[in-house]
Amino acid sequence: MERIPYLGQTIFKWQVGASSFLALPEKGARLMNWNVTLGDGSVRDIIYWPEVENLDGIASVRGGNPILFPFAGRTYDKGDIHFWRADDGVRRPMPMHGLARQGHFRTIRLDEGGFSAQFMPDAEAQAAYPYDYEFIVSYRFEPLGVFVELQLTNLGTAPIPWSAGHHFYFTLPWSAGRTRRDYLLETTATKHLQRDEQGGLVPGPVVNSRETLDNKNLIDLIHTGLRREVFAVTEVPSRSRLLFRSGMANSNPRDLTVVTWTADEKVPYYCIEPWMGPPNAPETKVGLHSVAPGQTQKFYVEITLG
Numbered sequence: 001m002e003r004i005p006y007l008g009q010t011i012f013k014w015q016v017g018a019s020s021f022l023a024l025p026e027k028g029a030r031l032m033n034w035n036v037t038l039g040d041g042s043v044r045d046i047i048y049w050p051e052v053e054n055l056d057g058i059a060s061v062r063g064g065n066p067i068l069f070p071f072a073g074r075t076y077d078k079g080d081i082h083f084w085r086a087d088d089g090v091r092r093p094m095p096m097h098g099l100a101r102q103g104h105f106r107t108i109r110l111d112e113g114g115f116s117a118q119f120m121p122d123a124e125a126q127a128a129y130p131y132d133y134e135f136i137v138s139y140r141f142e143p144l145g146v147f148v149e150l151q152l153t154n155l156g157t158a159p160i161p162w163s164a165g166h167h168f169y170f171t172l173p174w175s176a177g178r179t180r181r182d183y184l185l186e187t188t189a190t191k192h193l194q195r196d197e198q199g200g201l202v203p204g205p206v207v208n209s210r211e212t213l214d215n216k217n218l219i220d221l222i223h224t225g226l227r228r229e230v231f232a233v234t235e236v237p238s239r240s241r242l243l244f245r246s247g248m249a250n251s252n253p254r255d256l257t258v259v260t261w262t263a264d265e266k267v268p269y270y271c272i273e274p275w276m277g278p279p280n281a282p283e284t285k286v287g288l289h290s291v292a293p294g295q296t297q298k299f300y301v302e303i304t305l306g
C-alpha cells in the first residue's frame with residue numbers, strides 16, 4: 001500500500017496481484033480507480049476515473065464508485081423531488097443519491113487488503129436523516145476482484161429505513177477497437193421499471209435477459225425481480241467478463257436491483273449499479289429495508305474479472 005499526493009490530498013494505492021486500486025477513504029469512501037496489468041504488459045482500466053482539476057466537488061465527479069446512502073436515486077414526497085417522509089410523518093430534505101457521496105468519512109481500517117471507513121454526518125446530514133446509527137463502508141481488494149460491503153447499525157431506539165447502493169463507473173470499451181455493441185449484459189431480472197416525474201415506478205421498455213450495451217433502452221433502466229443475485233458484462237470477442245454478485249446479510253434480499261446508465265453514446269464509461277431496491281424507496285416502499293434497534297444489516301457486492 002502506498003500513499004500518493006494527488007490534487008492536495010493523500011490518496012492510497014493498493015497493488016494486489018495484477019490489480020491496482022486507488023481510493024480516497026475520507027472523501028465519500030470513494031474508490032477511484034481499478035486497473036489490471038495483463039499478461040502482455042498492457043494495462044486495462046476496469047473502473048474509470050476522469051482527469052479533474054481538484055477534489056472539492058468529488059461528489060459530482062463521474063468516475064469511481066460513489067456510495068449511495070441512505071437512499072439510492074431520487075426521493076420524492078407527494079411529487080416533490082429531493083424530499084422524503086419518514087414514519088414520524090415529518091417531511092425532510094434528501095439530496096439525490098443521499099448523503100454519503102459528498103460526506104466526510106473517518107478511516108477505521110487501513111491495511112494491505114483494503115480499508116473500512118465510517119460516515120461522520122454533519123449537521124445537514126443529521127437533519128435529513130435524524131437517527132442514531134453507524135454506517136461503515138468496507139473494501140477488500142483481490143488479485144482479480146473487489147468486494148465491498150455497506151453496513152448499517154442501529155444505535156437508537158427507533159427502526160431505521162434505508163435502501164443504499166453503488167454507482168460504479170466502468171471504463172467502456174475496455175479494449176481498443178471495441179464498441180458498446182461488443183459488450184453483453186446478462187441478468188436474471190423479471191421486471192424492468194423506470195421512474196416517472198412524480199417518483200412513481202412504471203413499466204420500462206421490454207428488454208431481454210441478454211442485451212448488448214448499445215441498446216438505448218438500457219439507459220436509466222431499473223432491473224429488478226432478480227431470480228438470482230448474479231449478473232455479468234461480457235466483452236464478446238474476447239470472452240473477458242465482469243461477474244457481479246450482490247446480496248444482504250441479516251435481511252431478506254427482496255427487491256434487489258441493478259440500474260444501467262450512461263450519460264450519452266460518446267462518454268468512455270458505462271454504469272452498472274447494484275442497489276438494494278429501486279429509487280424513491282421511502283415513498284413506494286419497494287426495496288425499503290428497516291434496521292431494528294440494536295441490529296445490523298449489510299449489503300454486499302462482489303465483482304470478479306474473468
